[in-house]
Amino acid sequence: MSPPKFVLLSFRAKRGICFFSKATRTADSSSLSLLGTTKVAAVLLVLCSLPLLRAQSPELPAGPVQAKLTTACTECHESRIIIQQRLSKTAWTKEVDKMIKWGALVDPVDRDSFIEYLSTNFPPDKAPEQMPRVAANKKR
Amino acid sequence: MISRRDFLRGVSGAVAAAGAIHPLLTWAADDSAVVIPGEEGLIVRSARFLDLEMPPAFIDSWITPVPHFFVRNHMHEPSTLDAATWELKVSGEVEKPLTLNFADMVRMEPHTVTNTLECAGNGRAFQRPRVPGVQWQRGAVGTARFSGPRLRDILHQAGVKPTGKHVMFHGLDEVPSKVPPFIRSIPIEKAIDEDTLIAMRMNGAELTRHHGFPARALVPGWIGAASCKWLSEIKVLDKEFDGNFMKPGYRYPNHPLKPGDPLNVDDSHPLTALNVKSVIASPTDDWTSKSRTVNIHGAAWAGDADIVKVEVSTDSGATWQAAQLGRDRAKYAWRLWSHSWKAPQVGDYTILSRATDSQGRTQPETADWNPSGYLYNAYDQVKIHVAT
Incomplete structure (x- = not known):
């Protein structure tokens, strides 16, 4: 089994921050297209934005x-x-x-x-x- | 008089009630909660850098689940962590410098140590006069099973020269601006101890990012800062590393200071092993008990020494009773403890706990003051109200 890879997406708002970490496998991540990655990021951003409002510094x-x-x-x-x-x-x-x-x-x-x-x-x-x-x- | 069976039944009930349901209900309903996947219910001391504290009521199991394990970051976490490209360099006073990859590390014989990890600044918030730093109260501590190759096996491969006296750890944390990098060292004697690891697993699973994936040092019994996360470099030195986080950081005065006095770094030493200490997990401070019978429980630890006794006072320290120590134990791990007490009457009470270890150290009523609030270990104390 190939070793795991962590992809960190950190969204910083003006005074807020939200963390996402997604454990993937290198074999899987290499097959992700740029479009796919963008979609994943967009979904995560939307999912993140509601709690982000409550997570502001x-x-x-x-x-x-x-x-x-x-x-x-x-x-x-x-x-x-x-x-x-x-x-x-x-x-x-x-x-x-x-x-x-x-x-x-x-x-x-x-x-x-x-x-x-x-x-x-x-x-x-x-x-x-x-x-x-x-x-x-x-x-x- | 409470029978042993009733006592044990009461303790387990109290653990469920006070240690789990109450705090869960409290924080789960909190609209101000911060979303950090992989972590649950921790107190956010800082979201950037990430510093998360375990509420004491979460101390209801000998092994702390990873989502409840405190997080202490000095810097920003590495933005990219890829085990496929990660390397651990071993250099300095060695015969044969090494570069190990993830697969090399996984192939090495693993060893497991159950260790209570505590931040040196745990309890800093209780120091008077107040001191700067993350204002940890009771919960910058947790116990986990850490697994990975022994550091001494790695050093043996590299061949430490006779001039090698200290071992330095450097991680992949991202350092902002002109902040000194988080680099620390430990003496070679501790580095080659059979229980000092380069941990890659925690509680049977790969380390999570917040806990140092893919590998961290694990220096058992010592302050958490010794156990560098996201490890990328091990360097054998002929003397102690002299960067900021060794001097003046993480140092303790050689002689007690008068509260408020500055630290003389030339009359101080680096922090190593943890102090003897106990904390009360339940009841929590300001708790109102609807029963005259109160089940008091918590944890006690002493770095590389053993806990031999925990005592509880329910009358502000006038008298003390021995608590029952939990069955689970390991060389560097905390002991859970419990004590069942029946309040004589309705009213306000101050409950104290104090631990004694195998080196004869007992928690003091007042902790020695130092300007960074390190190793705070005064009696733990909660105030409760018995309502019926």
């Missing part, structure tokens, strides 16, 4: 740098990584500087505003964020 709270911060941070990771943190201003400063070192595109004039925004909106004494669950797998 939460929007960051309103604020003067909300748009800039969303652009800079969600290039690499989704907003849930941010909104689950409960940190002091000192800790947020370290995080922002680490992310700039790791390639986050932050205009130097915005650095302090980012730290202010994050430490105001996600301070240590704020109640924990309620995170969603993965939906039931209908195939099981």
